[in-house]
Amino acid sequence: MKAVLKGGIATFSPQGFLDGNNASTYLSVEDVEAAINLKADMILVSLKRVIFFNRNGLDIFIKLFSKIRKKNSATIGFCDYDQNKYAAIRRFYKEDINFSLFKSLEIAYLFSSSYKDQNKRVIIYSDDKSQRSAIAIELHDNGHTPSIAKSLDEYKEKKSSFDYSVDSTFLGQMGQKIATRVSGNAIIYTISSFLDVEINDNFNIEYHNNSLNVGFRLFIFDAYKVISMNVHALNFFSKLSTSAAEYNATICFVGMKFDKTAITFKENMEDAGILFYDHMDDILQNKKLLKELGASSAANIKNKRVLNKETVIELPKFINAAATTIEMMTNSKAIKESANVQNLLIDKKEGKIASSIGYYGDLDGMVVLVFPSAIAKKACELLIGKNTNDMDMILDTLAELVNIVGGKIKTLLADEGISVNITLPRTYQDVESLLEVVENRKGVQVELSFDNDKFLFFLTR
Amino acid sequence: MIKKEKIESFIEKIPPAPKTLNETFKLLKLGELIKAAKVAESDMALKSYLKNIVNKPIYGFKNDVSDISQIFGILGVQLSQQSVYNYMISLLSPNRWTLFKLNAQLFYELQANLSKKWQNILEHLNIDDKDRCAAITLLPASIIVTEALFNEKVDEVNLLRTTKAIDYNTILTRLCGVDIFDICGQIAKKWEMNENIYKIVQAASGVKPSGEQEIDMLGKWMHLLLFYELSNPKFIEAGLNDFVDFQIEYVADIYDEFSSLMEIE
Numbered sequence: 001m002k003a004v005l006k007g008g009i010a011t012f013s014p015q016g017f018l019d020g021n022n023a024s025t026y027l028s029v030e031d032v033e034a035a036i037n038l039k040a041d042m043i044l045v046s047l048k049r050v051i052f053f054n055r056n057g058l059d060i061f062i063k064l065f066s067k068i069r070k071k072n073s074a075t076i077g078f079c080d081y082d083q084n085k086y087a088a089i090r091r092f093y094k095e096d097i098n099f100s101l102f103k104s105l106e107i108a109y110l111f112s113s114s115y116k117d118q119n120k121r122v123i124i125y126s127d128d129k130s131q132r133s134a135i136a137i138e139l140h141d142n143g144h145t146p147s148i149a150k151s152l153d154e155y156k157e158k159k160s161s162f163d164y165s166v167d168s169t170f171l172g173q174m175g176q177k178i179a180t181r182v183s184g185n186a187i188i189y190t191i192s193s194f195l196d197v198e199i200n201d202n203f204n205i206e207y208h209n210n211s212l213n214v215g216f217r218l219f220i221f222d223a224y225k226v227i228s229m230n231v232h233a234l235n236f237f238s239k240l241s242t243s244a245a246e247y248n249a250t251i252c253f254v255g256m257k258f259d260k261t262a263i264t265f266k267e268n269m270e271d272a273g274i275l276f277y278d279h280m281d282d283i284l285q286n287k288k289l290l291k292e293l294g295a296s297s298a299a300n301i302k303n304k305r306v307l308n309k310e311t312v313i314e315l316p317k318f319i320n321a322a323a324t325t326i327e328m329m330t331n332s333k334a335i336k337e338s339a340n341v342q343n344l345l346i347d348k349k350e351g352k353i354a355s356s357i358g359y360y361g362d363l364d365g366m367v368v369l370v371f372p373s374a375i376a377k378k379a380c381e382l383l384i385g386k387n388t389n390d391m392d393m394i395l396d397t398l399a400e401l402v403n404i405v406g407g408k409i410k411t412l413l414a415d416e417g418i419s420v421n422i423t424l425p426r427t428y429q430d431v432e433s434l435l436e437v438v439e440n441r442k443g444v445q446v447e448l449s450f451d452n453d454k455f456l457f458f459l460t461r
Numbered sequence: 462m463i464k465k466e467k468i469e470s471f472i473e474k475i476p477p478a479p480k481t482l483n484e485t486f487k488l489l490k491l492g493e494l495i496k497a498a499k500v501a502e503s504d505m506a507l508k509s510y511l512k513n514i515v516n517k518p519i520y521g522f523k524n525d526v527s528d529i530s531q532i533f534g535i536l537g538v539q540l541s542q543q544s545v546y547n548y549m550i551s552l553l554s555p556n557r558w559t560l561f562k563l564n565a566q567l568f569y570e571l572q573a574n575l576s577k578k579w580q581n582i583l584e585h586l587n588i589d590d591k592d593r594c595a596a597i598t599l600l601p602a603s604i605i606v607t608e609a610l611f612n613e614k615v616d617e618v619n620l621l622r623t624t625k626a627i628d629y630n631t632i633l634t635r636l637c638g639v640d641i642f643d644i645c646g647q648i649a650k651k652w653e654m655n656e657n658i659y660k661i662v663q664a665a666s667g668v669k670p671s672g673e674q675e676i677d678m679l680g681k682w683m684h685l686l687l688f689y690e691l692s693n694p695k696f697i698e699a700g701l702n703d704f705v706d707f708q709i710e711y712v713a714d715i716y717d718e719f720s721s722l723m724e725i726e
Contacts, residue, residue, distance in 0.1 A: 001703070002619070004626045013626050015707040016692035017725070025694040026702070049707040051688070051716060052725060328462040328617050331636050382635045383625050400624045407620050 001026050003035040003043065006400070008112035010040035011079070011105060015049040020056030032064050036072045039206065041112045043068055046105060048080035055092040065099055069173070073202055075100055077172060079108050086168045101170040110164060111138050111171075113179040113204070118143035120163040125155035126170075134171045141190040143181030178203050186218040186284070186293075187211050192225035195233035203236070210423035213358050213366070215437045217249045218293045220283060224255035234265050238272035245273055250293045254280050308461070310363055312444070314413060315459065318367060319446055321408035322457050329379040329401060332451040339446045344438050344458050346370060349431040353395065355402040356434070359409060361420035367409065368438060369402060370431065370456040378453070391429065399425040462617060463610055465637050468644060471609050475553065478652045481507065482549060489533075489542045490591065497541070498530035510548045510569070517573040539594040540580060546598035547572045549652060553605045559612040561604065562699045571701075572601050574690055578723070582682050585722050593679060596661040599654065600687060602645045603630075603662075607704050610641075630666070630705040641705065642666040667708030678715075685712040685719050 003010035012035070014026040027045070035043050045061055047053065058078075065076035077100035078089065089101060102108035110122060122144050126132045132148050139146040147162070149155035159165035178199075179190040189203070208219070221237075241251045252275045258266050266276065275293075277283055283290065323334040346352065354370040371379065373394075380397035381387060388394065406422035413420055428434040443460030481504040488497035501507050508529055515532050516525055526532055533541045547569075554568055579597035583589070607629045611618055621627065634640045642663050649659040657676065663669045664680020665687065671677055688707045690696065712719070719725075 001697075002623050004623060006624075011626070013703070015702050016688035018692070022692055022694045022697055025697040049709050051685075051707070051709050051712070052720065054726075324617070325620075328614075328621065331462055331464065382621075382632065383627070385631070385635060404620050404624050407623065411616070411620075 001028075001031055003031065003038065003040075005038045005040055007109045008041040009105065009108055010035045010038050010043045011046050012044070013046045013049060016051060018050050018053035018057040020054070020060065023057040023060035027061060027064055029064075032068060036068055036074075039072070039204070040074055042075040042077075042100075042108060043072075044077055044079045044102065044105070044108060046080040047078055047085055050085075053085070053088075058089065058092065062099060075111070075173075077101055079103070079105050081168075083168060090170070097170060097172050099172045101168070101172075103166070103168045107164065107166055107169055110144060110166070111142060113142060118181045120144045122146045122164045122166055123149055123155060123159050123162040125149045125152060125165075125167045127152075128170075131170060135166060135169065138171060138179075139166075141179040141192075143179070143188070180204065180207065186220055186290070187216050188220045188222055188280075190222045190225075194227055195229035197230075197232035199233050199236050206421070206423065208240070209360075210358055212244065212247045212249055213423070217247070218252070218283075218290070219244065219249060220252045220254055220280070222255065222280065223253050226256055228260040229265065234268060237269055237274060241269070241272040241274045250275065252277055252283060252293070254278070254283065311365055311459070311461065314363065314416070314418065315444060317412040317416075318409055318459050319448075319457060321412055322367065322369060322405050323448055325401065325405045325408055326375075326379055326448075326450060326455065329382050330375070330450055335449045337447040337449055337454070339444060341442060342445055343440060343442055344368065344435065344445060344460070346431050346435075346456065352431050353391075353398065354428040354431060354434040355395075355398045355425055356428075356437070357402045357406040357425045358423035359406065359420040360423070362418045363413070363420055365459060365461040366438075367402070367405065368434065368443075368456075368458040368460070369405070370434070370458070371398070372453065372455070375450065375453045375455050395427040395429060399427050402427075462614055463633060463636055465639075467610060468637060468639060471606070472644065472647050472651070475648055475651050478549060479504070482545060485545055486542065489538055489545065492538055494533040494538065494541065495530055498533045501529050501533075501545070507545070507548050510551060511544055513566075514544055514547065514569055514573050517570060519570075519573050519577045539589075539591055540576065542591055543576045543580075543595050543598050546595050546654075547576060547601075550598055550602050550605070550648075553602065553609075553648070555605070555608055555612070558608060560608045560615055561701055561704070563604075563608075563701075567695060567699060568601065568604075571604075571690065571696060572598070574693075575600060575686065578686055578690070579683070582686065582722065585718075586679075586682070588679075592655040592657045593661065595654070596658045596665075596679070597683060597686075599645050599649055599658055599662045600665060600683060602648055603641045603666075604701065604704065606641050606644045606648075610644075626703075628703060628706045630668075640666065640668075642669065666705065667711045668706075670711075681712050681715050682719065684708060685715065689719075689723060 001012055001014065003012050012027055068074060068076050079102040081103065086101065110120065122139050124132055124135050124146055126135065136146040136148055149158060155167065181188050244251050254277045256276060327334050351373050352370055353373055353376050354368060356366055356368045358366045376394055376398055379401055380394055383397045383400055384393060402425040406425065410420055410422055438460055441460045443458050446457040448455055448457060481500060484500045485497050488500060511529060511532050512527055515536065516522065526535060536544060551569065551572065554565065558564065575597050580594065583594055610633065611629055618632065630641045645662055646659045660671050660676050661679050661683065664671050664677050665683035667684045670680060691701050696702065
């Protein structure tokens, strides 16, 4: 069974009956390896469509979970259960739970450091005080505003006035991934405790590089809860700052105290270009400073590279990946109308939306797809299951679609022995915000038509 | 990806029920087991299939049973009829499975397991009706339909399914407006199966209850039985567990009774 990755969470969804005889066939070692390679923040088993399970069945998953934790610092556990299933799991394992339980996948997303939909107001209820606090801290670190209900009655009374309500949820050993949130055009990473060599594993460098590539210029480390750091962490941040400088990006630390860390570390970091501030609002509420630090613009300033021969040779594969995916989603045939090497040129910008995905490895670059809203809607219908005008839902689904294109590119290139990884997809509600990122970059622009609806493919580096 | 034309072409290719089978059915319906066995003897493929099925562990016979009249005698009218229907469905199965990791033996085993357990369910529900008994035979046709329609698009579908937990039935419905169980219904009509068989299988999809109380109740039992069987490690490994969505709420009210009947602890 393959895991589905969304919002930083890889989910396995077995159906039917789950016991000691069949659990290992639902989730093979190969499936787990593939899930680890997805580099998800969380790996969960959804119990939504499991009607029966026993402890033997869950034990097999839990053994696999511990293997995952050894290789990858992801959070592992179960989600999508009702009250009876939750009570059964708590009864099976009593105080010996080292995995997490999330009442629904939507609740789990709130705890994923890669989930983009942040700043939610969340009410929490748990009869376990330490769990209440742990849940509140994790939610806060992930950019939400948690509120703890003191009693079940209070929880029931108030939950309708919050964006999310969290109960029947248990945080076992949480992942060590560094929580990430986006505030305007700034990316905020939350770091805590002792920072040492493990920062190399816990920091999602691919996400960071992708953010640089798509135009983010200001990165803030929320370091209020950092106790101290050692020389390995110092080197890590210095290198990060140096590489960010190539993109004209800025790295700031907020709330970092140096009473247990040598002050020379601060001087070294400042030499590497890192800025220090006492409070988050010193940056986020100061528009002039934000502009100076580059957070007011998403423009990509890094060296504008030209298309190379290797990319041009593989171009038909890129076009084929995009065309076959849209063909699959719209159930219509693609016709290539024109192909030119040029800067991205979009006629009639109104009513168009776009998405992009980067790839890196033996080849690197970025694929951009620009759709008239109507085709985007049509292409997303298969995934959404209905005709909708909800732009957030369409953009979210478009990200999934471009992710499929990226996956197809990866497979087609792998057939030729070319190994690439893909970045997280990005969507653009209007063409202007796309142009800010790819402006002045030369690439191959291909116009394709699907049942007379036109869509645009652009490949650049 | 999958066009309506492909579905129409698949349905067109379904051969009419062979004469031998029609004759065997007529005699079985009249309860003429010996005469039916004589007719069935002339179809070597049917004979071989019945021998194979009846000697599966689920039937629990100690000695090898090989004579058709003996097989029909042991099975009785209803199970004999079910077995002949199962044979008809198996005629549609591909020589080589691509989408699902199945082979003829494993598919026959699924048919045998479903048939025997369905009979137990009907006995438990005090239902003694040939058509209701035979309804289970059409359910595995949904697997054959899925294989036939999606086998050339394995990579595309797998890629889609790594992005979204979306089953084959939903993909087909969203693309073409018909689902796998509609196509099973067309097979049933082509083979002139009783209308109730078709209705029960539609209800067993878990997404299209008929509105008729008894039909829907049987549909629920069949839906749950399907997923009970598809939770068998062999069928999970074959990739069958998630070919359609398990509608857990649909079967919630019969689960306790089902688990007690199947002795699930």
